[in-house]
Amino acid sequence: MTPSRRSFLQSSAALAAIAAARPHSLFAAPEAKPLANPLSWFNYGDIELLEGPLRHQFDTNHAAYSALNEDSLLKPFRQRAGLPDPGEEMGGWYSWAPTADIDKRPNNGFAPGHSFGQYLSGLSRAYAATGNKATQAKVHRLVTALGFAITPHFWDEHRFPAYTYDKLCIGLIDAHLHTKCADAFKVLDKTLDSVSAHLPPGGISRQEQLDQNKRPDRNESFCWDEPYTLAENAFIAFKRGAGKRYRDLAVKFLPNDWYYDPLAAGENVLPGKHAYSHVNCLSSAMQAYFTLSPSPDAGKYLRAAVTGFDFVRAQSFATGGWGPDESFRKPDSGELGESLTKSHSSFETPCGSYAHFKLTRYLIRATRDTLYGDSMERVLYNCIAGAKPLTHDGHGFYYSDYSNNGSKVYHPYKWHCCTGTFSQITADYGLSSYFHDRDGIYVNLYVPSRVKWSRLGDRVVLTQRTGYPHHPSTQIEVTTDKTSAFRVALRIPAWSGPKTTIAVNGVRQASSPEPGKFYALDRTWKTGDHIEVEFDMPTTLEPVDPQHPNLLAPVHGPLALFAIGNVPKTLRRQHLLASTQIATGSTEWQTKTDTASVTLRPFTAINDEHYRLYHDLPS
Numbered sequence: 001m002t003p004s005r006r007s008f009l010q011s012s013a014a015l016a017a018i019a020a021a022r023p024h025s026l027f028a029a030p031e032a033k034p035l036a037n038p039l040s041w042f043n044y045g046d047i048e049l050l051e052g053p054l055r056h057q058f059d060t061n062h063a064a065y066s067a068l069n070e071d072s073l074l075k076p077f078r079q080r081a082g083l084p085d086p087g088e089e090m091g092g093w094y095s096w097a098p099t100a101d102i103d104k105r106p107n108n109g110f111a112p113g114h115s116f117g118q119y120l121s122g123l124s125r126a127y128a129a130t131g132n133k134a135t136q137a138k139v140h141r142l143v144t145a146l147g148f149a150i151t152p153h154f155w156d157e158h159r160f161p162a163y164t165y166d167k168l169c170i171g172l173i174d175a176h177l178h179t180k181c182a183d184a185f186k187v188l189d190k191t192l193d194s195v196s197a198h199l200p201p202g203g204i205s206r207q208e209q210l211d212q213n214k215r216p217d218r219n220e221s222f223c224w225d226e227p228y229t230l231a232e233n234a235f236i237a238f239k240r241g242a243g244k245r246y247r248d249l250a251v252k253f254l255p256n257d258w259y260y261d262p263l264a265a266g267e268n269v270l271p272g273k274h275a276y277s278h279v280n281c282l283s284s285a286m287q288a289y290f291t292l293s294p295s296p297d298a299g300k301y302l303r304a305a306v307t308g309f310d311f312v313r314a315q316s317f318a319t320g321g322w323g324p325d326e327s328f329r330k331p332d333s334g335e336l337g338e339s340l341t342k343s344h345s346s347f348e349t350p351c352g353s354y355a356h357f358k359l360t361r362y363l364i365r366a367t368r369d370t371l372y373g374d375s376m377e378r379v380l381y382n383c384i385a386g387a388k389p390l391t392h393d394g395h396g397f398y399y400s401d402y403s404n405n406g407s408k409v410y411h412p413y414k415w416h417c418c419t420g421t422f423s424q425i426t427a428d429y430g431l432s433s434y435f436h437d438r439d440g441i442y443v444n445l446y447v448p449s450r451v452k453w454s455r456l457g458d459r460v461v462l463t464q465r466t467g468y469p470h471h472p473s474t475q476i477e478v479t480t481d482k483t484s485a486f487r488v489a490l491r492i493p494a495w496s497g498p499k500t501t502i503a504v505n506g507v508r509q510a511s512s513p514e515p516g517k518f519y520a521l522d523r524t525w526k527t528g529d530h531i532e533v534e535f536d537m538p539t540t541l542e543p544v545d546p547q548h549p550n551l552l553a554p555v556h557g558p559l560a561l562f563a564i565g566n567v568p569k570t571l572r573r574q575h576l577l578a579s580t581q582i583a584t585g586s587t588e589w590q591t592k593t594d595t596a597s598v599t600l601r602p603f604t605a606i607n608d609e610h611y612r613l614y615h616d617l618p619s
Contacts, residue, residue, distance in 0.1 A: 047430030092414025115420030120171030122423025275323025320378025321347030334547030386603035440487025497536030
């Protein structure tokens with residue numbers, strides 16, 4: 001929601017020119033084939049992250065968001081309600097300020113209270129994952145206090161009512177489900193009552209978008225609201241028992257005419273649109289698909305999401321990130337490659353990663369296609385897992401920089417949008433790692449973790465220990481109440497080389513399993529059985545786009561490798577392809593040119609060093 005972000009968002013009121021997208025070279029285009037029995041996801045409490053970088057990042061965020069001052073979080077709501085408002089101002093985007101004052105103090109009061117619902121959501125999910133009673137109590141106190149403070153006056157002169165309400169909605173839904181907060185749905189109803197007059201009366205239709213941009217009574221920023229996932233969260237509220245009014249609200253805010261209908265027909269309407277919000281909007285399509293099935297129209301929403309995501313992949317960087325300057329570009333324009341010399345804002349990392357994970361979870365459920373797990377894995381290791389931690393005063397990591405002179409920096413504005421999604425995505429790491437159906441468990445991510453599955457009265461536990469992707473292997477130990485027959489399906493990434501192997505109890509089950517598929521181990525399991533997967537991780541070079549075939553990034557398995565410091569002009573393709581880890585499990589690679597040594601690291605191992613991802617390498 002920086003000025004650069006919003007300038008692109010404004011253009012979403014009209015359809016961009018339709019153009020065909022080039023498929024991403026690494027993957028085959030998926031088909032939108034709905035499954036009679038989609039995969040299910042586990043509850044947060046069923047999956048425990050074990051010691052490792054992801055657990056450390058989750059714990060760091062859990063502690064940081066648990067420490068947020070409750071009076072400060074509630075202050076903008078209490079101020080607008082005329083209630084006593086103790087506590088310090090949080091400042092930045094979060095605090096309330098009169099509209100006339102906002103531009104005098106840049107981004108102070110830009111979106112009052114906008115991330116409250118996301119902090120509430122992240123804390124609720126963290127409680128569900130950990131059982132931490134202090135976190136549960138904090139969520140309950142915040143919900144109760146919000147119930148007193150939310151009034152129609154809060155939305156007067158608010159630039160982003162749909163955007164902020166949508167986040168409050170998911171926070172209250174998660175508080176109800178995950179922390180057993182009895183009052184959450186009452187507060188949700190009160191919140192919807194308070195904001196209803198401020199939501200776009202025509203939903204999210206093309207005409208409504210055009211009408212919003214013509215309003216004479218507001219400046220341009222009041223046309224920058226984001227109702228794109230309002231439908232997703234309203235469908236979730238309906239399915240969790242909040243009432244039919246939420247289903248009706250969700251249907252009203254489905255952007256059929258200008259977004260889902262053309263996507264379902266194969267038309268690329270993404271160019272020029274704000275990247276994060278329009279990827280996030282595809283999750284609304286997936287909730288429409290799951291909620292409205294078996295309606296004859298439901299399949300349209302799955303087709304729209306599959307097609308839209310394929311267009312996103314077609315203009316993704318080697319990291320899996322997308323949307324330089326928060327905008328989708330025209331296919332075959334070469335603008336992705338050109339961005340490397342024009343921008344340091346390559347990918348809106350916490351927000352974009354959150355939208356990416358959420359959408360790919362939906363698509364894996366609906367299609368069982370490992371393509372989506374592969375894509376999620378790229379974003380995990382090359383984007384969000386390398387984000388700088390939130391500071392105590394609200395400065396958060398915003399953009400990943402893939403420019404020719406990249407570096408990691410904090411955003412200058414406090415409590416921006418990415419501080420909200422950061423709290424949610426790290427709480428979702430476990431949820432993204434495993435799925436199940438009635439026959440077995442599907443292993444999607446290779447992370448240190450433990451998953452518990454109850455099946456026909458039996459309890460099954462899989463414990464995964466791994467140093468992946470720096471160690472090209474994983475070990476999974478099985479524990480069962482009794483000997484039991486079920487399936488363990490392992491995602492075999494599309495990049496896997498022919499030397500990949502799978503063994504059970506030391507006996508090889510597969511050599512060179514088919515890349516881009518789940519490999520199913522159907523057998524009778526007992527406590528102590530163990531699975532070993534050894535991945536053949538090749539190093540490849542990926543062009544930034546078809547118009548710049550010599551602008552190449554080195555990728556080892558799922559890891560994009562960034563050259564640290566100055567890059568010698570003598571660097572060639574064969575040098576990057578010969579890059580090797582300095583030791584097994586190391587986060588440092590090296591290669592040598594004729595004149596110098598080059599150090600390469602994955603994004604997670606970069607601190608304050610300057611780096612470069614893409615290199616201009618002649619054929």
